[in-house]
Amino acid sequence: MSLRAFFSTVVGGLVLLTIISATLLVVLTTALERMTSTLSESVEGVRQAEELEVDLLVHSRLLASPDTPMVADPSRGRTPPQLESDLRRQMVEMHAIASTDEERQTVTQVQQQVYAYLAAQHAPLGPSVSQAQHEATAMVSLDASLRSLERLIQINVDQAQEARQRATRWSETANLMGLVLGLLVLATLGLVVFWLGRFALRPVTALRSAMAGFGRGGRHLRAPEEGPSELRDMARTFNEMADSLTHQQEQQLAFLAGVAHDLRNPLSALKLSTALTGRGELTPERMQRTLSLVRRQVARLDRMVGDLLDATRIEAGKLELQPEVRDTRELARSVVELYQSNESGHALDLVMPDTPVLVRADPARLEQVLTNLVSNALKYSPSGSRVEVAVRGDAGHVVLAVTDQGIGMSPEDLQGLFIPFQRAGNAKQRAPGVGLGLSVSRRIIEAHGGRIEVESRPGQGSVFRVHLARVSSGPPEPSAPSDSEEEPGAEGSSAVH
Incomplete structure (x- = not known):
C-alpha cells in the first residue's frame, strides 16, 4: 500500500466516524428534545388537571347550600360565575395540549362530566325535585369529574415516566456509542502509529542509513526496497543511482588505466626514438624515420590531451564557440x-x-x-x-x-x-x-x-x-x-x- 492510499483510507475512516458521530448527535438531540417536550406537556397536563380539581372543589364548597348567599373564592377573590368561566377555559386548554388519543378521550369525558355538574348546579328546584336529590345529582357528576381528572393525571404521570425511561435508555445508548466511537478513534490512531513505525519509518531509517554509509564510501551499500510504494520508489531510485555511480567509478578507474596505458605507448616510442638517436652514426634516412615517428606520437598525444580538455570544458559548460x-x-x-x-x-x-x-x-x-x-x-x-x-x-x-x-x-x-x-x-x-x-x-x-x-x-x-x-x-x-x-x-x- 502506498502512503497516499494509507492516509486516504485513514482520513476517510475518520471522516466516516465524524459523520456517524454527528448523525448520532443529531438523532440524540432530536429524541431528547421530543422527550423533553413530552415531559413538559405531561407536567402542564398534571398542573391543569389539579387546578381544575381545586376549582371544582372550591365551586362545590361555595355552592354547598342553596340558602347560603354566593360569596367570593377566598383564595383568589373569584365569584362562582368567574369560577365557572375559568373551568370552561381550563377544559379548552386541556383539550388543546392533549397529545394521545387516550388523553383526548379522557379530557372529553371530563368536559362532559364537568358540564353535567354545572348543569346540575344550575337546574331549578321543583315540586318533584328535592334539595337532597339536586345535591346528590351534582355530587355524582362532581365525583365522576374528579375520578376522570385523577385518571387524566395518572395518564400524564405515566407519560412522563415513560419519557424519562426513554431518555435514560437514549442516554445509555449515547454513552455506549460514544465509548465505541472513542475506542474506534484510539484504535485508528494506534493502527496509524503502528503502521507508520513498522512499514514507513523503518524503511526511511534504512534508506537514510544506506545513503549515509554510501556517502562515507560504502559503495556496496543498498537500501531495502520495502514499505509503501513511494518509499520503494525512493529506495529503487537510490539503488539505481548508487549502481550508476559505482559503474561510473569503475569506468573512471578503467579510463585512468586506459589513459595511462595509451600515454605509455607513445611515450615509450618517444623514449626509444631519443635513445636510438644517441647510439652510433645517425644517417639522414634514420633521422627522417625517427622524426616521422616522433611527429606521429606527438600528434597522437596532442589529440588525446585535446579530447580530455574538450570533455572537461563540455562537462563544465565552458565550451566556447566562435561561429x-x-x-x-x-x-x-x-x-x-x-x-x-x-x-x-x-x-x-x-x-x-x-x-x-x-x-x-x-x-x-x-x-x-x-x-x-x-x-x-x-x-x-x-x-x-x-x-x-x-x-x-x-x-x-x-x-x-x-x-x-x-x-x-x-x-x-x-x-x-x-x-x-x-x-x-x-x-x-x-x-x-x-x-x-x-x-x-x-x-x-x-x-x-x-x-x-x-x-x-x-x-x-x-x-x-x-x-x-x-x-x-x-x-x-x-x-x-x-x-x-x-x-x-x-x-x-x-x-x-
Whole structure:
C-alpha cells in the first residue's frame, strides 16, 4: 500500500466516524428534545388537571347550600360565575395540549362530566325535585369529574415516566456509542502509529542509513526496497543511482588505466626514438624515420590531451564557440588533404557539389569533428578499403557524411557509442584510444544546433552523418543524390583522390 492510499483510507475512516458521530448527535438531540417536550406537556397536563380539581372543589364548597348567599373564592377573590368561566377555559386548554388519543378521550369525558355538574348546579328546584336529590345529582357528576381528572393525571404521570425511561435508555445508548466511537478513534490512531513505525519509518531509517554509509564510501551499500510504494520508489531510485555511480567509478578507474596505458605507448616510442638517436652514426634516412615517428606520437598525444580538455570544458559548460559563415566544402577538403598526405593506405574520396554550401559554425571545431570521424573511419577500416567524405545540402540543411568499409558495429554497440570513456569490444582491439572522440564530437555538433546520426552493421562498415543548418547565399540548390545513387566523379560533383 502506498502512503497516499494509507492516509486516504485513514482520513476517510475518520471522516466516516465524524459523520456517524454527528448523525448520532443529531438523532440524540432530536429524541431528547421530543422527550423533553413530552415531559413538559405531561407536567402542564398534571398542573391543569389539579387546578381544575381545586376549582371544582372550591365551586362545590361555595355552592354547598342553596340558602347560603354566593360569596367570593377566598383564595383568589373569584365569584362562582368567574369560577365557572375559568373551568370552561381550563377544559379548552386541556383539550388543546392533549397529545394521545387516550388523553383526548379522557379530557372529553371530563368536559362532559364537568358540564353535567354545572348543569346540575344550575337546574331549578321543583315540586318533584328535592334539595337532597339536586345535591346528590351534582355530587355524582362532581365525583365522576374528579375520578376522570385523577385518571387524566395518572395518564400524564405515566407519560412522563415513560419519557424519562426513554431518555435514560437514549442516554445509555449515547454513552455506549460514544465509548465505541472513542475506542474506534484510539484504535485508528494506534493502527496509524503502528503502521507508520513498522512499514514507513523503518524503511526511511534504512534508506537514510544506506545513503549515509554510501556517502562515507560504502559503495556496496543498498537500501531495502520495502514499505509503501513511494518509499520503494525512493529506495529503487537510490539503488539505481548508487549502481550508476559505482559503474561510473569503475569506468573512471578503467579510463585512468586506459589513459595511462595509451600515454605509455607513445611515450615509450618517444623514449626509444631519443635513445636510438644517441647510439652510433645517425644517417639522414634514420633521422627522417625517427622524426616521422616522433611527429606521429606527438600528434597522437596532442589529440588525446585535446579530447580530455574538450570533455572537461563540455562537462563544465565552458565550451566556447566562435561561429562564422564558412563553406563546408573547404573544411572537408582540408581534412581530406591532411589524411591523404599521411599515406594511410586507404582510398580517401571527397564528394561535394560545385556551388558553396555555407554554414554558420566554428570552423576549428567543425574541422575537429570531421577529423575525428575520418580518423576513426581510417583506423577501423582494412588497408586498401575506400573511405568517402561527402558534402550535401538542400534549401535548409547541410549533411556531412563519412562512409567507411570497416568492421562495423552491432545495435548494442550503437547504444553506447556516444557515451564518454565507453568503447565497443572490437574497437578496443583494433585501435588505441580513451573513448572521448565521438562524445566530444556529438556535444560540439549539438552546441551548433545540429545532430549526428550513425548507421552501421557488423562487417559492413559505418556511415556517420552530421546535420547542420544551412546559411542561404542565393537560390536554393537542388538536393544531391543519395549515397546509393552518387558515385565519385559523378556529374554535378567533384571528387578528390
